């Protein structure tokens with residue numbers, strides 16, 4: 428019987444996985460493989476939080492495949508060499524995978540496809556992770572989109588996405604496959620193959636991540652169900668901006684690792700709407716699906732601008748006069764959530780503790796870093812890359828260039844979030860601040876947003892001494908705003924003259 432290799436990457440699921448379905452077609456033996464090759468990401472190897480997630484997601488995938496009698500082969504090394512060795516060892520005549528859109532992976536996968544075909548192995552790639560692949564959406568003049576609204580309108584004009592495919596029936600592994608080192612539970616050196624990848628941190632900082640998340644396909648399904656069952660759609664439009672409540676789906680890491688795909692999310696939302704004629708649910712569903720659309724837009728922009736993670740899309744920003752931070756004190760205070768600005772600190776502490784941060788707060792902490800501290804957006808992008816469980820090259824670059832004002836459909840640079848007003852508006856009772864900066868929970872809610880403005884007597888009565896229990900602000904919000912606007916004027920001038 429012929430065999431086909433299914434090369435898992437960031438599509439760690441069995442349902443709606445076209446590569447797996449294609450490999451299993453006609454009852455062929457399937458050899459599922461995961462290859463750990465961080466160097467192939469060319470400078471964007473996953474960070475610590477992503478690696479933690481990946482470990483557990485691979486564990487879940489291993490168990491799901493094992494339940495169907497298939498061992499997941501886990502290997503580390505050069506992807507092409509590993510695939511060629513597997514072809515050689517198993518006699519497989521086809522390799523299937525689902526496409527990734529990070530520039531380094533596009534280059535790598537094209538080379539691998541060619542090399543496999545040159546040696547007579549059928550190599551096929553499929554779409555598991557997007558509703559609309561980047562090259563399928565074009566303006567009337569055949570170019571890419573630079574703004575979200577027309578992009579999403581064009582996507583919607585393409586009609587409903589295809590129905591997700593059920594998990595294929597998988598034939599049990601052949602005897603030859605079971606004999607592969609790494610497929611039998613231990614690698615050549617006698618190690619558990621997953622442990623040998625050393626994805627988990629040496630020092631266990633991940634306890635709060637374990638409490639918060641269930642990586643894997645089943646966890647993703649549960650997360651979506653919870654969101655929909657808790658009337659997530661009906662409340663989405665109003666709650667999505669409130670960081671203190673669970674008003675968004677929290678699907679981002681599951682979507683990033685492909686434990687669930689956007690077609691499945693789309694279908695689940697449509698099914699839910701079919702039994703719910705409530706106008707709020709419909710509005711919420713539109714807003715929610717538009718966020719899935721932002722994810723699509725991020726991939727579209729990255730595909731058409733491969734240097735987007737490093738270079739400002741608007742070239743004027745290449746000369747932006749960033750602030751000197753010679754000893755890194757400003758950046759460190761921001762990373763640790765010790766800026767003295769409560770909403771910023773709450774967000775940064777939520778990120779460090781859970782690997783995730785609410786979208787509104789991501790915008791606020793980003794604006795604070797880039798505009799009030801005037802540190803380069805790439806510094807924030809790098810920290811997010813290491814600490815987010817949903818760190819995604821496309822969405823992270825889009826988010827940071829949006830915040831900086833240099834990207835596609837970005838916030839104008841002169842619109843500078845005031846973190847105190849944002850906090851008063853979106854966390855009016857200061858609940859989010861109290862959760863993540865417990866020192867400030869002692870203060871009456873109205874003084875949690877800007878404790879330095881609270882009367883001395885209020886601080887004293889509640890046992891809070893600024894500089895001792897909680898930092899003084901590291902910058903003056905008004906003066907730093909003016910400085911940012913002045914800096915922006917400098918890069919505006921040449922373009923206008």
Ligand SMILES: Cc1cc2nc3c(=O)[nH]c(=O)nc-3n(C[C@H](O)[C@H](O)[C@H](O)COP(=O)(O)OP(=O)(O)OC[C@H]3O[C@@H](n4cnc5c(N)ncnc54)[C@H](O)[C@@H]3O)c2cc1C
Nearest residue numbers: 675676677678679718719721722786789818819822823826
């Ligand atoms: C500076 C900055 C950096 C960001 N970095 C990332 C990142 O690395 N990875 C990431 O997935 N998102 C990133 N985002 C986007 C957004 O903050 C998260 O996707 C969202 O907070 C995830 O929460 P959720 O799953 O509850 O979202 P929901 O509101 O439930 O949205 C559903 C899904 O839509 C997608 N989505 C939502 N908002 C956006 C957006 N603005 N851009 C792209 N996709 C979106 C996500 O896949 C999300 O899971 C970033 C935003 C900013 C401002």
